[in-house]
Amino acid sequence: MLNRKYKEKTIESVLFSVSALTVVILFLICLFLFRDGLLLFKDTSLLDFLTGKFWYPTSVNRQFGLLPLFFGSLLVTAGAILFAVPLGIASAIYISEIAHPKVADFLKPFIEILAGIPSVVFGFFGLVVLVPVVRTAFNLPTGQTALTGSIMLGIMALPTIITISEDAISSVPSTLKQGSLALGATRWQTIYKVIIPAALSGISAAVMLGIGRAIGETMTVMMVTGNTAIIPSFPGGILDPVRTMTATIALEMGEVPQGSTHFHALFAVGSVLFIITFLINLIADSIKKRYRFKVD
Amino acid sequence: MANKLKAYTILTLLVIGLVFLGIGCTGNENSEGSSPVQDISLKGSDTVLPLAQAEAEEFMIAYPEKSVTVTGGGSGVGIAALIDGGVDIATASREMKADEIEAAKANGINPVEHTIAIDGISVVVNSNNPVSELTFDQLRGIYNGSISNWKDVGGEDRPIVVISRDSSSGTYEYFKEAVLLGDEYRPDALTQPATGGIVGEVTQNSNAIGYIGVAYLDESVKALSLDGGNGSEYPSSENIISGAYPLSRPLYFYTNGEPSGLTKEFIDYVMSEDGQNLVLEVGYFPINQ
Numbered sequence: 001m002l003n004r005k006y007k008e009k010t011i012e013s014v015l016f017s018v019s020a021l022t023v024v025i026l027f028l029i030c031l032f033l034f035r036d037g038l039l040l041f042k043d044t045s046l047l048d049f050l051t052g053k054f055w056y057p058t059s060v061n062r063q064f065g066l067l068p069l070f071f072g073s074l075l076v077t078a079g080a081i082l083f084a085v086p087l088g089i090a091s092a093i094y095i096s097e098i099a100h101p102k103v104a105d106f107l108k109p110f111i112e113i114l115a116g117i118p119s120v121v122f123g124f125f126g127l128v129v130l131v132p133v134v135r136t137a138f139n140l141p142t143g144q145t146a147l148t149g150s151i152m153l154g155i156m157a158l159p160t161i162i163t164i165s166e167d168a169i170s171s172v173p174s175t176l177k178q179g180s181l182a183l184g185a186t187r188w189q190t191i192y193k194v195i196i197p198a199a200l201s202g203i204s205a206a207v208m209l210g211i212g213r214a215i216g217e218t219m220t221v222m223m224v225t226g227n228t229a230i231i232p233s234f235p236g237g238i239l240d241p242v243r244t245m246t247a248t249i250a251l252e253m254g255e256v257p258q259g260s261t262h263f264h265a266l267f268a269v270g271s272v273l274f275i276i277t278f279l280i281n282l283i284a285d286s287i288k289k290r291y292r293f294k295v296d
Numbered sequence: 297m298a299n300k301l302k303a304y305t306i307l308t309l310l311v312i313g314l315v316f317l318g319i320g321c322t323g324n325e326n327s328e329g330s331s332p333v334q335d336i337s338l339k340g341s342d343t344v345l346p347l348a349q350a351e352a353e354e355f356m357i358a359y360p361e362k363s364v365t366v367t368g369g370g371s372g373v374g375i376a377a378l379i380d381g382g383v384d385i386a387t388a389s390r391e392m393k394a395d396e397i398e399a400a401k402a403n404g405i406n407p408v409e410h411t412i413a414i415d416g417i418s419v420v421v422n423s424n425n426p427v428s429e430l431t432f433d434q435l436r437g438i439y440n441g442s443i444s445n446w447k448d449v450g451g452e453d454r455p456i457v458v459i460s461r462d463s464s465s466g467t468y469e470y471f472k473e474a475v476l477l478g479d480e481y482r483p484d485a486l487t488q489p490a491t492g493g494i495v496g497e498v499t500q501n502s503n504a505i506g507y508i509g510v511a512y513l514d515e516s517v518k519a520l521s522l523d524g525g526n527g528s529e530y531p532s533s534e535n536i537i538s539g540a541y542p543l544s545r546p547l548y549f550y551t552n553g554e555p556s557g558l559t560k561e562f563i564d565y566v567m568s569e570d571g572q573n574l575v576l577e578v579g580y581f582p583i584n585q
Contacts, residue, residue, distance in 0.1 A: 058463045059480050127493070132500045141455040141503045144486055227462070227487035241486055251462035251489055257372060 033274055036267035040064065043261045049268060055229040055243075057252060057262045064265040066272065068229045072146070072242035073215055073273075075232050076225060079150025080157055080214040085207055087154070088161030092203075095162070096169040097191055115159035123223030126152040131224060138239055144226030146242040152220050157210040164209060168202020169195060201287050208284035212277050218246035227251060245273050334558045335363035340374020340387035343415060343466045343509070344547050347578045348387050351566050354574060364562055371466055378550055379403050384559045386550040389415065389466045406553045412566050414581040416510035416536040416544040417467060420495070420517040422502040427451040429521035429528045432542065435475050438505060441482030446503070458485040459494050459506035470545060471507055507543075510536065511579020537581050547580065 040049065044064055052065020091111075095104045126148060134151075135143030172195050180190040196203070226241025229248070233240070249266050256263045338348050345368040352364035371388040378386035379400045392400075392407055400407050419435060421427060427450055430438075437443035438456055447453045460481050461468045472481065488494045494506035499516045510531050513519055521528040524542025535541040555563050565571050572582035 054483075056480065058469075060478075127496055131497075135501065142457045142486060142497070142501055144497065222489055223493065227489075228484050229487075230483045241484070243487070251487060257376075 030274070033267060033271050036264055037271035038264075038268075040261065040264035040268045044265070049265075053231060055248070057256075057265060062261065064261070064268075066245075066269065068231045069243055069245045069248050069269060070272070071231050071234075072225070072229075073244040073246070075146045075234070075237060075242055076149040076153060076221060076244055077211060077214045079146060079238055080153035081207065081211055083150055083154030084157045084161055084210055084214075088158050088206070088210065089165055089203060091158070091162045092165035092169055092206075093191060093196070096166045097195065098187075111159050111162050114155070115163075119156065119217060119219040120223075122152055122156055123220040126220060126224040140239055142226060142241065144224055144241050146225060146232060146238045146240065149221045149225040149242070149244075150238070152224055153214040153217055156217060156220065157214045160213050161206045161210040164206035165199070165203045168199040168206065171202070172198040201290050205284045205288040208280055208287065212280040212284070215280070216246060216273070216277055218244075218250050222247040222250055245269050249273075334361070335365060336384040336558050336562060337365040337367070337382075338374075338385045338387055338549075339367045339369060339377045339383040341371040341389040341466050341547070342368040343371075343389040344387035344412075347413060347547070347575060347580055350574050350578050351562075351571055354570070355562055355565050358565075359561075362558060362561075364558075375407075375550065378407065378552065379405055381405065381552070384551065385555075385562075388548045388550060389470065389545060391548065392550060407550045408552075408554055410549040410551065410555075410563055410567075411546045411583055412549050412563075413547045413572075413575040414536060414544055414583055415547055416531050416541060416581065417471065417507050418510050418513055418519040418531040418543070419505065419507050419522060420498050420513070420519055421505050422498055422500075423516070423518045424502045425451060425518065427520065428518070429523065431523040431528075432475060432525065435522065436477065436479065439471075439476055439481055439485070440479040441484075454503050456505060457497075457501060457503040458482055459497055459504055460485045460487055461491075461494070461507075462487050462489050467507065467509065471543075474543060474545075509579065510581075533581060537583075544581075546583070 049064055049066055051067065052063055053067050054063040054065045055068050056063045091107075095107055099107065130148050130151060131143035133143070134140065134145060134148045138147075176194055176198055177190055180194040181187070185193065221244050225244065225247065227243040227247050228241035229243040232238075232242050249270055252262070253266055256266060338352070345366065348366045352366050355364055356362060366387075371386075371390050374383065374386035374388060375392055375396050377383045379396065381403070386407075392409070397407060419430065425446070427446060430449060434443065434449045438449070439458060439460070443449060444456055445453065446456055458481075460471075463469075472478070486497065488497065488506070491508045491512050494508055495512065495514075495517055498504045498506050508517075510519075513531070519531050521530045522542050523529070526540070526542075529535045529541045531541050531543070536544045549563060549566075551559055551563070554560075575582045
């Protein structure tokens with residue numbers, strides 16, 4: 001008996017330390033990221049970094065301005081969300097409310113496969129197929145634009161948005177739905193007057209997580225957006241090349257001398273990226289909590 | 297049903313067990329079979345990396361008891377490692393700078409330069425582009441932003457889409473030094489993470505111009521003849537080896553003092569006929585001896 005109790009305790013503590021490890025790893029990543037990022041501000045002021053309009057890391061007059069990279073990320077992500085949210089929510093509604101269960105069962109695995117495709121494959125597809133299409137469609141000098149990145153990121157964010165919205169929609173209590181139908185509402189009226197409002201916080205959480213997925217994506221955007229570090233005009237800049245924060249780190253980390261200002265600047269960009277995704281996840285989490293409360 | 301499940305479980309465990317057994321066996325053989333008695337390490341330029349790796353592989357096939365380790369990181373990284381005494385050979389796609397030599401001397405290191413091969417950079421455009429030659433001034437104008445239309449350099453009235461490599465590429469630095477003469481790249485130049493990206497964009501975009509190592513030239517793009525002041529030269533192997541083509545550079549090994557022992561053997565191998573044939577195979581050019 002005693003033996004059995006010990007065994008339980010051991011297993012429990014092993015499982016606890018494994019899950020605690022995740023927290024420790026996250027904490028260590030924060031620590032190292034911020035430690036190296038903060039060293040940048042020995043040479044450059046925080047204000048220059050956050051409001052600088054030029055990113056010239058290797059020139060004689062080095063300038064580490066975050067704005068071109070920040071707006072690059074913002075533009076590509078905003079485009080991706082504009083593209084992915086309507087499609088994603090529409091698919092989620094179709095799968096959970098309208099489609100025949102057999103059709104839904106057929107569609108779901110494909111959406112999951114879409115989530116499993118490596119980002120470099122998306123990037124390659126974008127480079128070979130989408131870039132020439134965008135160039136000829138808009139008659140541009142080059143097809144490597146923010147729009148191309150947005151479309152690719154939109155496709156990549158779709159599975160996240162569809163799966164989580166679908167969860168939210170199917171967990172709307174069926175009594176609400178039946179009540180609406182019993183009152184004589186049509187199926188469409190039930191969907192947009194009852195089900196979507198009831199699932200709205202879950203859908204918002206899905207959108208936030210989709211944004212998180214899009215803003216952190218590196219390989220695909222690096223391959224299709226042209227990586228030009230100038231502040232894009234808005235909204236016309238969607239048809240110009242842009243450079244995102246993630247692509248900058250991936251492009252320049254290779255040969256940057258360790259401990260140099262440039263090295264620390266890349267870490268500072270990484271810290272900004274980390275803070276942004278952290279905030280997005282916090283928001284998504286709090287929306288989700290609210291929604292759980294509502295459904296109960 | 298339960299029996300079947302049990303049988304599957306046992307079978308799976310058996311297979312996993314066998315796999316691990318297999319891993320264990322080869323591990324043992326390796327550690328007993330060929331423990332290297334001598335080894336040297338090379339570090340430096342990513343341009344030299346494929347060549348150094350190929351040379352090291354062939355060298356180790358010829359002398360299995362010797363081991364040559366090659367890592368990249370960039371010319372500056374390799375030279376820094378040589379100054380710290382961390383490597384036997386630093387590989388570089390540029391000459392050591394004066395301050396680097398000073399730092400080495402201060403550290404008791406006497407860097408000796410060995411030219412092992414020549415690399416050519418070709419400027420490429422789409423095959424539909426009527427432009428087939430540029431002067432260095434025109435090329436500089438295109439890359440620093442003062443020329444933005446093909447008609448200014450004898451082509452059609454179309455915008456020029458300038459493509460550069462990322463700043464961690466050795467070619468990026470070399471091109472900046474040799475063509476831009478220290479000017480900045482135009483800020484709206486597209487930046488590609490790899491040579492393949494440049495070839496891809498140039499192949500499908502008739503406005504584009506980019507630069508790649510001659511090793512990567514193929515029929516999908518058109519290489520331009522360049523005029524560095526002594527007439528227009530096409531990046532052919534003869535022109536690069538003779539030095540007539542203006543965008544070519546030597547690739548170097550740096551050692552601490554005159555090489556001896558395994559370091560000397562390896563450098564001698566690279567300079568031998570076999571070694572220099574390998575240079576051609578990798579896509580660089582052998583040096584005149």
